[in-house]
Amino acid sequence: MAKVLVVTSGKGGVGKTTSTAALGAALAQMGQRVVVIDFDVGLRNLDLVLGAERRVVFDLINVVQGVAKLQQALIRDKRLENLWLLPASQTRDKDALTDEGISRVIAELRTKFDWILCDSPAGIERGAMLAMRYADEAVIVTNPEVSSVRDSDRIIGMLDSKTVKAERGEFVAKHILITRYDAGRASRGEMLGIEDILEILATPLLGIIPESQDVLRASNVGSPVTLHNADSPPARAYIDAVNRLLGETIAMTVPTERKSFMSRLLGRRAA
Protein backbone atom coordinates (compact mmCIF):
# COMPACT_ATOMS: atom_id res chain seq x y z
CA MET A 1 0.00 0.00 0.00
CA ALA A 2 1.17 3.51 -0.78
CA LYS A 3 2.70 5.57 2.01
CA VAL A 4 2.56 9.33 2.26
CA LEU A 5 5.57 10.70 4.08
CA VAL A 6 6.02 14.38 4.89
CA VAL A 7 9.51 15.83 5.35
CA THR A 8 9.01 18.76 7.68
CA SER A 9 10.75 20.89 10.32
CA GLY A 10 9.24 24.27 11.09
CA LYS A 11 12.61 25.95 10.72
CA GLY A 12 14.02 26.77 7.29
CA GLY A 13 17.40 25.75 5.94
CA VAL A 14 17.75 22.64 8.08
CA GLY A 15 17.87 20.16 5.17
CA LYS A 16 14.28 19.23 4.26
CA THR A 17 14.69 19.56 0.51
CA THR A 18 18.10 17.86 0.55
CA SER A 19 16.62 15.03 2.61
CA THR A 20 13.50 14.66 0.45
CA ALA A 21 15.69 14.25 -2.64
CA ALA A 22 18.12 11.87 -0.95
CA LEU A 23 15.47 9.69 0.70
CA GLY A 24 13.35 9.65 -2.47
CA ALA A 25 16.29 8.69 -4.67
CA ALA A 26 17.47 6.01 -2.23
CA LEU A 27 13.97 4.48 -2.11
CA ALA A 28 13.82 4.51 -5.92
CA GLN A 29 17.29 2.95 -6.10
CA MET A 30 15.89 0.11 -3.99
CA GLY A 31 13.13 -0.49 -6.52
CA GLN A 32 10.30 1.42 -4.86
CA ARG A 33 8.08 3.61 -7.04
CA VAL A 34 8.51 7.12 -5.66
CA VAL A 35 7.09 10.58 -6.28
CA VAL A 36 8.47 13.64 -4.52
CA ILE A 37 6.20 16.68 -4.27
CA ASP A 38 7.49 20.20 -3.75
CA PHE A 39 5.03 22.09 -1.53
CA ASP A 40 7.15 25.24 -1.33
CA VAL A 41 4.92 27.48 -3.47
CA GLY A 42 6.79 30.50 -4.80
CA LEU A 43 10.18 29.16 -3.73
CA ARG A 44 10.54 25.89 -5.53
CA ASN A 45 13.88 24.17 -5.04
CA LEU A 46 13.39 20.44 -5.21
CA ASP A 47 13.60 20.64 -9.03
CA LEU A 48 17.08 22.17 -8.71
CA VAL A 49 18.32 19.61 -6.21
CA LEU A 50 17.10 16.85 -8.53
CA GLY A 51 18.50 18.52 -11.66
CA ALA A 52 15.07 18.73 -13.32
CA GLU A 53 14.74 22.54 -13.33
CA ARG A 54 14.95 22.87 -17.11
CA ARG A 55 12.16 20.38 -17.72
CA VAL A 56 9.29 21.82 -15.68
CA VAL A 57 6.15 22.23 -17.80
CA PHE A 58 3.29 22.18 -15.28
CA ASP A 59 3.21 22.32 -11.50
CA LEU A 60 1.19 21.26 -8.47
CA ILE A 61 -1.12 24.28 -8.66
CA ASN A 62 -1.86 23.60 -12.35
CA VAL A 63 -2.94 20.10 -11.36
CA VAL A 64 -4.98 21.26 -8.36
CA GLN A 65 -6.76 23.81 -10.56
CA GLY A 66 -7.38 21.30 -13.34
CA VAL A 67 -5.26 23.16 -15.93
CA ALA A 68 -3.11 20.06 -16.37
CA LYS A 69 -3.56 16.38 -15.72
CA LEU A 70 -1.38 14.78 -13.11
CA GLN A 71 0.48 12.70 -15.72
CA GLN A 72 1.35 15.87 -17.62
CA ALA A 73 2.90 17.54 -14.60
CA LEU A 74 4.95 14.59 -13.34
CA ILE A 75 8.61 14.71 -14.40
CA ARG A 76 10.49 11.45 -14.56
CA ASP A 77 14.08 11.45 -13.32
CA LYS A 78 16.58 10.90 -16.12
CA ARG A 79 18.73 8.51 -14.10
CA LEU A 80 16.22 6.67 -11.91
CA GLU A 81 13.19 5.43 -13.79
CA ASN A 82 11.26 4.87 -10.54
CA LEU A 83 11.63 8.46 -9.36
CA TRP A 84 9.19 11.23 -10.31
CA LEU A 85 8.84 14.87 -9.34
CA LEU A 86 5.75 17.02 -8.98
CA PRO A 87 7.16 20.57 -8.96
CA ALA A 88 5.90 23.55 -6.98
CA SER A 89 4.58 26.61 -8.71
CA GLN A 90 7.10 29.43 -8.94
CA THR A 91 4.78 32.34 -9.59
CA ARG A 92 1.18 31.86 -8.56
CA ASP A 93 -0.21 32.70 -5.17
CA LYS A 94 -0.20 30.34 -2.24
CA ASP A 95 -3.96 30.34 -1.71
CA ALA A 96 -4.36 28.44 -4.96
CA LEU A 97 -3.54 25.27 -3.06
CA THR A 98 -6.71 23.97 -1.48
CA ASP A 99 -7.14 21.17 1.00
CA GLU A 100 -9.67 19.53 -1.30
CA GLY A 101 -7.34 19.82 -4.31
CA ILE A 102 -4.39 18.32 -2.46
CA SER A 103 -6.61 15.52 -1.22
CA ARG A 104 -7.53 14.64 -4.82
CA VAL A 105 -3.91 14.76 -6.02
CA ILE A 106 -2.66 12.58 -3.16
CA ALA A 107 -5.47 10.06 -3.68
CA GLU A 108 -4.55 9.75 -7.35
CA LEU A 109 -0.83 9.42 -6.56
CA ARG A 110 -1.60 6.67 -4.05
CA THR A 111 -2.85 4.48 -6.91
CA LYS A 112 0.41 4.92 -8.86
CA PHE A 113 3.27 4.97 -6.35
CA ASP A 114 4.65 3.11 -3.33
CA TRP A 115 5.95 6.27 -1.69
CA ILE A 116 4.73 9.87 -1.86
CA LEU A 117 7.25 12.22 -0.26
CA CYS A 118 6.04 15.72 0.53
CA ASP A 119 8.76 18.37 0.87
CA SER A 120 7.28 20.91 3.27
CA PRO A 121 7.93 24.64 3.19
CA ALA A 122 9.35 26.22 6.34
CA GLY A 123 7.00 27.73 8.90
CA ILE A 124 3.84 26.54 10.55
CA GLU A 125 1.39 28.25 8.21
CA ARG A 126 -0.96 26.93 5.58
CA GLY A 127 1.72 25.54 3.24
CA ALA A 128 3.36 23.45 5.95
CA MET A 129 -0.07 22.36 7.14
CA LEU A 130 -1.15 21.20 3.68
CA ALA A 131 2.14 19.34 3.15
CA MET A 132 1.51 17.25 6.30
CA ARG A 133 -2.28 17.04 6.01
CA TYR A 134 -2.52 13.58 4.40
CA ALA A 135 0.67 12.07 5.81
CA ASP A 136 0.90 8.53 7.15
CA GLU A 137 4.45 9.12 8.35
CA ALA A 138 6.62 12.13 9.07
CA VAL A 139 10.33 12.75 8.98
CA ILE A 140 11.11 15.70 11.23
CA VAL A 141 14.39 17.20 10.08
CA THR A 142 16.25 18.69 13.03
CA ASN A 143 19.65 20.34 13.40
CA PRO A 144 21.50 19.99 16.72
CA GLU A 145 20.69 23.52 17.70
CA VAL A 146 18.17 25.05 20.12
CA SER A 147 15.89 26.91 17.72
CA SER A 148 15.62 23.92 15.39
CA VAL A 149 14.71 21.58 18.26
CA ARG A 150 12.11 24.01 19.52
CA ASP A 151 10.52 24.28 16.06
CA SER A 152 10.54 20.50 15.72
CA ASP A 153 8.57 20.29 18.93
CA ARG A 154 5.89 22.60 17.52
CA ILE A 155 5.74 20.57 14.33
CA ILE A 156 5.29 17.38 16.33
CA GLY A 157 2.35 19.06 18.03
CA MET A 158 0.83 19.88 14.64
CA LEU A 159 1.35 16.34 13.36
CA ASP A 160 -0.58 15.10 16.38
CA SER A 161 -3.49 17.49 15.89
CA LYS A 162 -3.84 18.93 12.39
CA THR A 163 -3.42 15.88 10.17
CA VAL A 164 -6.27 13.79 8.80
CA LYS A 165 -4.89 10.80 10.70
CA ALA A 166 -4.92 12.73 13.98
CA GLU A 167 -8.48 13.91 13.37
CA ARG A 168 -9.51 10.29 12.92
CA GLY A 169 -7.89 9.39 16.24
CA GLU A 170 -5.00 7.61 14.55
CA PHE A 171 -1.31 8.45 14.69
CA VAL A 172 1.14 9.73 12.12
CA ALA A 173 4.34 7.67 12.58
CA LYS A 174 7.02 10.22 13.46
CA HIS A 175 10.78 9.96 12.99
CA ILE A 176 13.53 12.41 13.86
CA LEU A 177 16.25 12.87 11.25
CA ILE A 178 19.21 14.80 12.60
CA THR A 179 21.07 16.56 9.82
CA ARG A 180 24.18 18.72 9.54
CA TYR A 181 25.67 16.86 12.47
CA ASP A 182 29.26 17.73 13.26
CA ALA A 183 30.82 15.01 15.43
CA GLY A 184 33.79 17.21 16.33
CA ARG A 185 31.68 20.06 17.60
CA ALA A 186 29.37 17.67 19.43
CA SER A 187 32.27 16.02 21.25
CA ARG A 188 33.59 19.43 22.30
CA GLY A 189 30.16 20.16 23.74
CA GLU A 190 29.43 22.96 21.26
CA MET A 191 26.42 21.25 19.81
CA LEU A 192 23.41 19.62 21.39
CA GLY A 193 24.00 15.90 21.71
CA ILE A 194 21.81 13.29 20.02
CA GLU A 195 20.66 11.97 23.40
CA ASP A 196 19.57 15.44 24.51
CA ILE A 197 17.53 15.98 21.35
CA LEU A 198 15.79 12.63 21.52
CA GLU A 199 15.01 13.03 25.17
CA ILE A 200 13.52 16.47 24.64
CA LEU A 201 11.46 15.49 21.60
CA ALA A 202 10.55 11.98 22.84
CA THR A 203 10.43 10.71 19.28
CA PRO A 204 12.44 7.85 17.75
CA LEU A 205 15.52 8.54 15.66
CA LEU A 206 15.60 7.64 11.96
CA GLY A 207 19.18 8.63 11.26
CA ILE A 208 22.04 11.06 11.72
CA ILE A 209 23.29 12.84 8.62
CA PRO A 210 26.75 14.37 9.02
CA GLU A 211 27.61 17.87 7.84
CA SER A 212 29.41 17.27 4.57
CA GLN A 213 30.78 18.97 1.49
CA ASP A 214 29.32 16.11 -0.53
CA VAL A 215 25.84 17.58 -0.03
CA LEU A 216 26.93 20.85 -1.62
CA ARG A 217 28.68 19.11 -4.51
CA ALA A 218 25.62 16.98 -5.22
CA SER A 219 23.29 19.98 -5.22
CA ASN A 220 25.69 21.90 -7.49
CA VAL A 221 25.30 19.27 -10.18
CA GLY A 222 21.62 18.60 -9.52
CA SER A 223 21.85 15.08 -8.23
CA PRO A 224 20.57 13.63 -4.94
CA VAL A 225 23.57 12.87 -2.73
CA THR A 226 22.72 9.15 -2.61
CA LEU A 227 23.06 9.05 -6.39
CA HIS A 228 25.94 11.48 -6.85
CA ASN A 229 28.26 9.77 -4.41
CA ALA A 230 26.62 6.74 -2.82
CA ASP A 231 29.74 5.99 -0.82
CA SER A 232 29.96 9.40 0.85
CA PRO A 233 29.12 9.69 4.57
CA PRO A 234 25.84 11.60 4.08
CA ALA A 235 24.71 9.18 1.36
CA ARG A 236 25.41 6.15 3.54
CA ALA A 237 23.53 7.81 6.39
CA TYR A 238 20.52 8.45 4.13
CA ILE A 239 20.59 4.89 2.81
CA ASP A 240 20.62 3.53 6.39
CA ALA A 241 17.68 5.81 7.19
CA VAL A 242 15.73 4.47 4.21
CA ASN A 243 16.39 0.89 5.24
CA ARG A 244 15.02 1.74 8.66
CA LEU A 245 11.93 3.29 7.02
CA LEU A 246 11.49 -0.02 5.20
CA GLY A 247 11.50 -1.81 8.54
CA GLU A 248 15.07 -3.02 8.89
CA THR A 249 17.01 -2.77 12.12
CA ILE A 250 20.37 -1.14 11.54
CA ALA A 251 22.82 -0.02 14.22
CA MET A 252 22.83 3.76 14.58
CA THR A 253 26.20 5.20 13.58
CA VAL A 254 27.40 8.45 12.08
CA PRO A 255 29.20 7.45 8.87
CA THR A 256 32.63 9.01 8.38
CA GLU A 257 34.87 9.48 5.38
CA ARG A 258 36.41 6.32 3.96
CA LYS A 259 39.98 7.29 3.25
CA SER A 260 40.95 6.79 -0.36
CA PHE A 261 44.18 4.96 -1.14
CA MET A 262 45.86 8.14 -2.33
CA SER A 263 44.91 10.23 0.67
CA ARG A 264 46.01 7.46 3.03
CA LEU A 265 49.31 7.33 1.22
CA LEU A 266 49.76 11.06 1.55
CA GLY A 267 48.65 11.17 5.15
CA ARG A 268 46.59 13.85 6.79
CA ARG A 269 47.62 16.72 4.57
CA ALA A 270 45.59 15.44 1.63
CA ALA A 271 42.51 14.49 3.61
Place this chain on the structure above:
Amino acid sequence: MNLLRLINGRKATAPVARERLQILLAHERGLRGQPDLLELLRAEILAAVQRHVDIDQDKIVIRMERGPQVSTLEVDIEVPNGAHKSLAAVG
Protein backbone atom coordinates in the same frame (compact mmCIF):
# COMPACT_ATOMS: atom_id res chain seq x y z
CA MET B 1 44.10 23.16 -5.87
CA ASN B 2 44.37 21.12 -9.04
CA LEU B 3 46.71 18.70 -7.33
CA LEU B 4 44.17 18.27 -4.54
CA ARG B 5 41.50 17.57 -7.11
CA LEU B 6 43.71 14.98 -8.73
CA ILE B 7 44.31 13.31 -5.40
CA ASN B 8 40.66 13.31 -4.46
CA GLY B 9 39.67 12.24 -7.96
CA ARG B 10 36.97 14.91 -8.08
CA LYS B 11 35.98 17.55 -10.56
CA ALA B 12 34.93 20.96 -9.33
CA THR B 13 31.15 21.17 -9.24
CA ALA B 14 30.72 24.94 -8.88
CA PRO B 15 31.05 25.64 -12.65
CA VAL B 16 28.18 23.22 -13.28
CA ALA B 17 26.07 25.02 -10.69
CA ARG B 18 26.89 28.35 -12.33
CA GLU B 19 25.83 27.20 -15.79
CA ARG B 20 22.61 25.62 -14.53
CA LEU B 21 21.67 28.81 -12.72
CA GLN B 22 22.42 31.01 -15.70
CA ILE B 23 20.13 29.00 -17.94
CA LEU B 24 17.35 28.78 -15.37
CA LEU B 25 17.44 32.44 -14.37
CA ALA B 26 17.51 33.62 -17.98
CA HIS B 27 14.20 31.82 -18.49
CA GLU B 28 12.68 32.88 -15.17
CA ARG B 29 13.57 36.54 -15.67
CA GLY B 30 12.09 36.44 -19.16
CA LEU B 31 8.91 35.13 -17.58
CA ARG B 32 8.40 38.29 -15.54
CA GLY B 33 8.42 40.55 -18.57
CA GLN B 34 6.61 38.64 -21.28
CA PRO B 35 5.28 35.14 -21.68
CA ASP B 36 7.98 32.57 -22.23
CA LEU B 37 8.23 31.58 -25.90
CA LEU B 38 8.17 27.89 -25.15
CA GLU B 39 5.00 28.32 -23.08
CA LEU B 40 3.41 30.39 -25.83
CA LEU B 41 4.19 27.80 -28.50
CA ARG B 42 2.85 25.03 -26.32
CA ALA B 43 -0.45 26.86 -25.71
CA GLU B 44 -0.91 27.77 -29.39
CA ILE B 45 -0.06 24.33 -30.71
CA LEU B 46 -2.59 22.76 -28.37
CA ALA B 47 -5.25 25.35 -29.27
CA ALA B 48 -4.68 24.64 -32.97
CA VAL B 49 -5.04 20.92 -32.41
CA GLN B 50 -8.19 21.37 -30.31
CA ARG B 51 -9.79 23.35 -33.14
CA HIS B 52 -9.69 20.29 -35.34
CA VAL B 53 -10.07 17.36 -32.98
CA ASP B 54 -11.43 16.69 -29.53
CA ILE B 55 -8.54 15.24 -27.67
CA ASP B 56 -8.51 13.77 -24.22
CA GLN B 57 -5.96 15.67 -22.08
CA ASP B 58 -4.58 12.29 -21.03
CA LYS B 59 -3.46 11.65 -24.61
CA ILE B 60 -1.25 14.69 -24.74
CA VAL B 61 2.32 14.35 -23.51
CA ILE B 62 4.39 17.52 -23.35
CA ARG B 63 8.07 17.68 -22.60
CA MET B 64 10.33 20.71 -22.50
CA GLU B 65 14.01 21.08 -21.98
CA ARG B 66 15.55 24.52 -21.66
CA GLY B 67 19.10 24.76 -22.87
CA PRO B 68 21.79 27.45 -23.11
CA GLN B 69 21.54 27.90 -26.89
CA VAL B 70 18.40 26.00 -27.84
CA SER B 71 15.41 24.67 -25.98
CA THR B 72 13.24 21.77 -27.07
CA LEU B 73 9.48 21.42 -26.97
CA GLU B 74 8.08 17.98 -27.57
CA VAL B 75 4.31 17.62 -28.02
CA ASP B 76 3.16 14.07 -28.39
CA ILE B 77 -0.53 13.73 -29.24
CA GLU B 78 -2.42 10.54 -29.74
CA VAL B 79 -5.04 11.40 -32.39
CA PRO B 80 -7.86 8.86 -32.71
CA ASN B 81 -8.76 7.96 -36.30
CA GLY B 82 -11.98 9.58 -37.47
CA ALA B 83 -11.93 12.29 -34.81
CA HIS B 84 -11.86 15.16 -37.27
CA LYS B 85 -14.26 17.87 -36.04
CA SER B 86 -15.02 19.56 -39.36
CA LEU B 87 -15.96 16.23 -40.95
CA ALA B 88 -18.60 15.75 -38.29
CA ALA B 89 -19.85 19.34 -38.71
CA VAL B 90 -20.14 19.08 -42.51
CA GLY B 91 -21.39 15.59 -42.88
